[in-house]
Amino acid sequence: MDTDGGGSSDNEQYTSKRNGQKKMCHRHTPQQIQRLEDYFKDRPHPDESQRKKLCKELKLEPDQIKFWFQNKRTQSKAQGDRNCNMFLREENEKLQCENEAMLEALKNVICPTCGGPPVGIEERECNLQNLRLENARLKDEYGKISNFVSKHTPKRPTMVDSIASVHEQHNVETRISYETNPPTSHTIEPEPQFHIDIMQLSETAASAVEELKRLFTEDNFWVNSSITGTDMIDQGRYEKFSHAIKHFRSASACIESSRDGVVVPIEASNLIEMFLDSEKWKELFPTIVSEAKTIYEFGSELPTKENCNVLKVIRERLHILSPLVPPREFKIVRCCQQIEERVWIIADVSHSIVDSEQVGASCYKRPSGCLIQSLPNAQSKVMWVEHVEVDDRSKTHKMYKELLCGGSGYGAKRWIETLRRMCERMALSSILTVPTTDWSKVIESVEGRRSVMKVGERMLKKFNEMLTMSGKVDFPQQSKCGVRVSIRLNSAAGQPQGIVISAASSFSIPVSPLQVFTFLSNIDIRQQWDVLSCGHIITELAHVATGSSETDYLTILRPMQMENHGMLMMPKDSDKDEMVMLQDCYMDNLGGMLVYAPLDMSTMKCAVSGQSDPSLIPILPSGFIISSDGRRSTAEDGGTLVTLAFQILVSGKTNRSKEENEKSVDTVSSLISSTVQSIKALLNCPQD
Structure with a gap:
């Protein structure tokens, strides 16, 4: 029986004693083994x-339980590797048999017309010319x-027909655009046309639509995961009808599939418009x-509300x-x-033509997307498939x-939860009256409320963009x-100008x-961990609902600055040059975010007045991302993974010495570390 090198088998547990005594063998009872097997199916990695x-x-020792699960995981992995190797062999x-058969057949090939020997090169060229x-x-x-037919039949055009009919017009428009409007930094420069086979792209898109129809309407392609409790595609049935090929052959490669659905308070036509505009798509999620950028676009002149044949x-x-x-990172065909x-x-769907230039690509999108159904009362039902x-x-x-392998990382549920939350936010932002759930000492109008919500949306967006951190570690000693x-x-508009340090843990x-x-x-205990509060009590000046959830x-x-009046500490009355914080937060079934940015009082007054452009108000967000650890399917139980990220403007200068930068980095790193330790201590969690 397989073991994990020096461990024990399924039904035996060895424990060693000191002072040179021999190892003792303890066999588990059949009942114990059955219980451990059942538990292993649901939780292969039990915690302490x-x-x-x-x-x-x-009635077993902790080491016996620990070693049994280690050995069982080793056996399961070894069995999976053996099965995979057998399948590959x-x-x-x-393939070898097919290759040999084809080679043998080529030796005896004959002309299909007369039964004579195969035709020569000249004859083949002539035949090819005739075929062309x-x-x-x-x-x-x-x-x-x-x-x-298009002139005499009122039939809705198909995807392939629509794309083919506008292909030549697109080429002419592209040439005119180059001659009259040279590309600028704000336009997407068209790539050379020979990189694109428009008919092949349209056929790929049409095929993806047909595949999604089946995935949305036929439940026999779906099975329920016993680990995550979510629906996933039965790959055996899927491959029979799709003939999909695997693009990654390494042992670490995997296929993620999921589906989910929701009803959102937005018109279907408005939702489709946002999906087809890369900038609005980025704002929606x-x-x-x-990042999102449209490289090519075909069929955009066709009215969305009529046939929506857009690629x-x-x-x-x-x-x-x-x-x-x-x-x-994906390069996708979206239709x-x-x-x-x-x-x-x-x-x-990813496409071989546009993806071929990606060196070392690590992800490929099979046909994925959503089905949108228009409902009464300005609502839409959205079903989502991610594959x-x-x-x-x-x-x-x-x-x-473990979180990503469980499918809840980039799965359909995360897209659906984000869509629901953002649609609710847009609905609340567009209302003409202040909801009863809101209250404020500083926001006096609906326009001011809408302006503050826009700034909050920018905070979430900028905070998420910062997390990539340019794909490198500038100071590896801190990592x-x-x-x-x-x-x-x-130097971008809408953020403080100068040198900014980003730090995350x-x-x-x-x-x-x-x-x-x-x-x-909880603002009552915030001063115990938040450095921006400077140890002062936090008070709330405004509370604006951004969704249906509390x-x-x-x-x-x-932060309330206090003054000493004899035996009493009284709040300071002046708001001159006072700092306030704008905070935006949410929580859903997968986790949540709490993002905030410091603003001086004069800037905040501009934001709440509704007179200033929200996109020009300078913000530098910091905050937290909260997520389940992947071992539970809800946000109410299980462990938590937390990311804390700070952004700090250290200088308005454009150049600083290396020593100054390193000193600032050490300060920010210490700030992050102390904040993490304070939070763990307040939550009674073990310190590192």
């Missing part, structure tokens, strides 16, 4: 408290018939999509949770097709591997201490995500 419960239940043998001429003639006839090639970068989680009255499908191949486990920190640090020269604590969120959002809200906070 779970192992203690098993010890009491089965069988496939290899089949015949193909050109058929295309010309096809074009004439298509024009005739600020905590997932860090785009989009480059996007997705990033979540922590700098320890690698971003995922939108109306399949029924008031029902649309938006499909995304990708990834090979990024080696780049992921072990702290987050060894668990703090990732980088420096950038900030991720850590795990044995407390539920909801408890962590409740602790961090945990989705925006607040304006002010």
Whole structure:
């Protein structure tokens, strides 16, 4: 029986004694083994408290439980490797047999017309030329018939027909655009047309739409995961009808699939418009999509509300949770097709032509996307399918591997939860009256409320973009201490100008995500961990609801400076040059965020007045990302992974010495570390 090198087998446990005594062998009873087997199916990695419960239940020692699970995991991995190797050997043998058969057949090839020997090179070239001429003639006839049918038949055009009909017009428009409007920094420069086979792209898009139709309508393609409790694609059935090939062959590669659905308070046409605009797409998913850019666009002149035959090639970068989680980059073909009255499908799929230039790509998107159904009362029902191949486990920190492997990292549920929250936020932002759930001492108008919510959205977006930290560690000596640090020269509008230090640290604590969120959002104890409070009591100046949940809200906070009046400490009355904090937070089934930025009182007054452009108000957000550890399916139980990230403006100068930068980095790193230790102490968690 397999063991894990020096360990024990399934039904035996060895314990060694000191002073040179021999090892003793203890066999587990069949009942104990059966209970351990059943427990292993649900929790192959039990924590210390779970192992203690098993010890009491089965009357075994902690080491016996620990070693049994270690050995069982080793056996399961070895068995999986053996099965995989057997499958690969069988496939290899089949391919070798097919290869030999084809080679043998080529030796005896004959002319199909007369049965004589194979034709020569000159004859083949002549035949190919005839085929090209015949193909050109058929295309010309096809074009004439298509024009005739389109003029005399009120039929909705298909994706392929629509794209083909606008292909030549697009080429002409592109040439005119180059001649009259040279590319600027604000426009997407078209790549050379020979890189694109428009018909192949349109066929790929149409195929993706047809595949998604089946995945949305046929439940036999789906099975329920016994580990996560979510729906995932049965790969055996899927491969029979899709004939999909695997793009990554390494042992660490895996396939992630999931589906989910929600009803959101937004018109279907407005939602589709946001999906097809890369900038609005990024704003709709600020905590997932860090970059999005349209490279090519075809069929955009077709009215969305009528047939929605639109095809785009989009480059996007997705990033979540922590700098320890690698971003995922895709070049996708995105198309939108109306399949029924008031029902649309938006499909995304990676394409070999546009992906071939990616060197060392680690992810490939199989047909994924959403089905959007228009409902009464300005609502839409959205069903989401996410199906990708990834090979990024080696780049992921072990702290987050279990979460990502469980599918809840970039899965459909995260997209759906984000969509629900952002649609609710947009609905609350657009109302003409202040909800009864809001209250404020400083926001006096609906315009001011809307302006503050816009600034809050920018905070979440900028905070998430910062987490990638340019894909490098500028100060590796700090990363060894668990703090990732980088420096950038900030010159973008809407942020403080100068040198900014970004620092982040991720850590795990044995407390539920909801408890962590409740602790961090409690202003009564905030001065015990928040350096911005400077030890002062925090008061709330405004509370604005941003969603249907009580945990989705925006607040304006002010540290109260105290004055000594004899035996009493009284709040200081002046607000001259006083600092306040704008904070935006939310919590859903997968976790939450709490992001805040310091502002001086004069800047805050501009924001709440509703007279200033929210995109120009300078903010430098810091905050927390809270996530389950992947061992539970809800945010109410299980452990928590927390990412704390600070951004600090250290100088308005454009150049500083290396010594000054290193000193600032050490200060920020110490600040991060002390904050983490304070939070752990207040939550009664073990220190590192």
